[in-house]
Amino acid sequence: xxxxxxxxxxxxxxxxxxxxxxxxxxxxxxxxxxxxxxxxxxxxxxxxxxxxxxxxxxxxxxxxxxxxxxxxxxxxxxxxxxxxxxxxxxxxxxxxxxxxxxxxxxxxxxxxxxxxxxxxxxxxxxxxxxxxxxxxxxxxxxxxxxxxxxxxxxx
Amino acid sequence: xxxxxxxxxxxxxxxxxxxxxxxxxxxxxxxxxxxxxxxxxxxxxxxxxxxxxxxxxxxxxxxxxxxxxxxxxxxxxxxxxxxxxxxxxxxxxxxxxxxxxxxxxxxxxxxxxxxxxxxxxxxxxxxxxxxxxxxxxxxxxxxxxxx
Numbered sequence: 001x002x003x004x005x006x007x008x009x010x011x012x013x014x015x016x017x018x019x020x021x022x023x024x025x026x027x028x029x030x031x032x033x034x035x036x037x038x039x040x041x042x043x044x045x046x047x048x049x050x051x052x053x054x055x056x057x058x059x060x061x062x063x064x065x066x067x068x069x070x071x072x073x074x075x076x077x078x079x080x081x082x083x084x085x086x087x088x089x090x091x092x093x094x095x096x097x098x099x100x101x102x103x104x105x106x107x108x109x110x111x112x113x114x115x116x117x118x119x120x121x122x123x124x125x126x127x128x129x130x131x132x133x134x135x136x137x138x139x140x141x142x143x144x145x146x147x148x149x150x151x152x153x154x155x
Numbered sequence: 156x157x158x159x160x161x162x163x164x165x166x167x168x169x170x171x172x173x174x175x176x177x178x179x180x181x182x183x184x185x186x187x188x189x190x191x192x193x194x195x196x197x198x199x200x201x202x203x204x205x206x207x208x209x210x211x212x213x214x215x216x217x218x219x220x221x222x223x224x225x226x227x228x229x230x231x232x233x234x235x236x237x238x239x240x241x242x243x244x245x246x247x248x249x250x251x252x253x254x255x256x257x258x259x260x261x262x263x264x265x266x267x268x269x270x271x272x273x274x275x276x277x278x279x280x281x282x283x284x285x286x287x288x289x290x291x292x293x294x295x296x297x298x299x300x301x302x
Contacts, residue, residue: 006191045187046222047174050229071239072225075218079189091193092205095217097245097291102238126207150245155205 005084014085018128018153021087021118027132029114032080036108039069042076068105074145077106077136081114088132092154096129100147104138111139119148128153159235160272160297163262169276171227171258176215178252184219215250220258220280220289227258228276228293237274237295244278244291255283260293272297 005011043053051058052068059067082088106112119133130153135146174180185191193200194214201210221244228239250256257280264275273296280289 004189006185006189008191008193042187042222045180045183046219046226047172048222048226048229050226050233052233070222070225070229071242072218072222075188075190075222089192091200093192094194094205094208095246097243098218098221099241099243099291101241152205 004080008089008091011084012090015090016087017090018121018130021121021130023118023120023131025117027086027116027118028083029081029116030083032077032112034069034073034077034080034106034108034110034112036067038076038080039067039073039106039108042073043070046072064105066107068107071100071102071105071145073106074100074134074136074147077112077114078134081112081136082116087130087153088151090154094152096150096152098147098149100145102145103143106136106138106144110144112144113137113139128155159237160265160274163265163274165262165264167262169227169231169260169262171223171260173255173257174223176219176250176252176254176256178213181213181215181219181252184216184222188216188218190216190218210249212251215252215254217246217289220244220246220250220256223256223280224258224260224278224289224291224293227260228278228295231260232295235297237297239293240273240296241294242278242291243293244289246289248282248286248288250282250288254288256280256288263292271299 116134120131122129132149136144198212232239260276260278263277266273276293278291
């Protein structure tokens, strides 16, 4: 697996700034193998210890038939499925809000792919906004979730 | 289980658990989400100006609010035969180390469609001063048959 670059300054010169972002243009993405370890790490960070994410025997008897990831796992997938020069990583990117719809749950062992684009950009109260538009799929090409986010770009 | 939708009252409350925000919790969220934006890591960087905004120090990820709301909604829905289908939020006030935040919800509407049943929930996260730091709306499905 590729090493994840945690220094968001490192690739900053190669990232698109607000002026360069073209609404409608796809963002490059990379597939990501979602592990149980990554799911549980996310769950612990938000204090969510539901047995559907931790107890295989419980999860097997549930309507889901096995362990799943919580719906908001897209928080991790957004960074896991995008390259280091993606403009979402630009230091100073402020998240103003997001809206997500959920279809099938992500599961440990899924190879996740992302189709993403900038959808819109505008200026409001002197702030530079970009709206991003995303759909995550599993390896069976089923939609896991889709969502939009409103970001304020670094000035 | 399927009777829950019928008995559910508009204005019913959903209570989430308090969450103590610390430098460590923010760092843990960085590691878990892979979002290492210096907004959440670098106090010196955060002393600067961001257009019309000054934060004065690191802030919690807005999506941490989102994760806490999801936790509250799934805990409520799973036990009652519901499925969390949608969440929309916007961030109103930055959350900083030392804050204690708590998500909550209120049932706003019930709706039947041709194939299923839906509950709209207004959601909010408040801090220890009672300020709303995030607000939004969620949709929970209560299928008529097991899916």
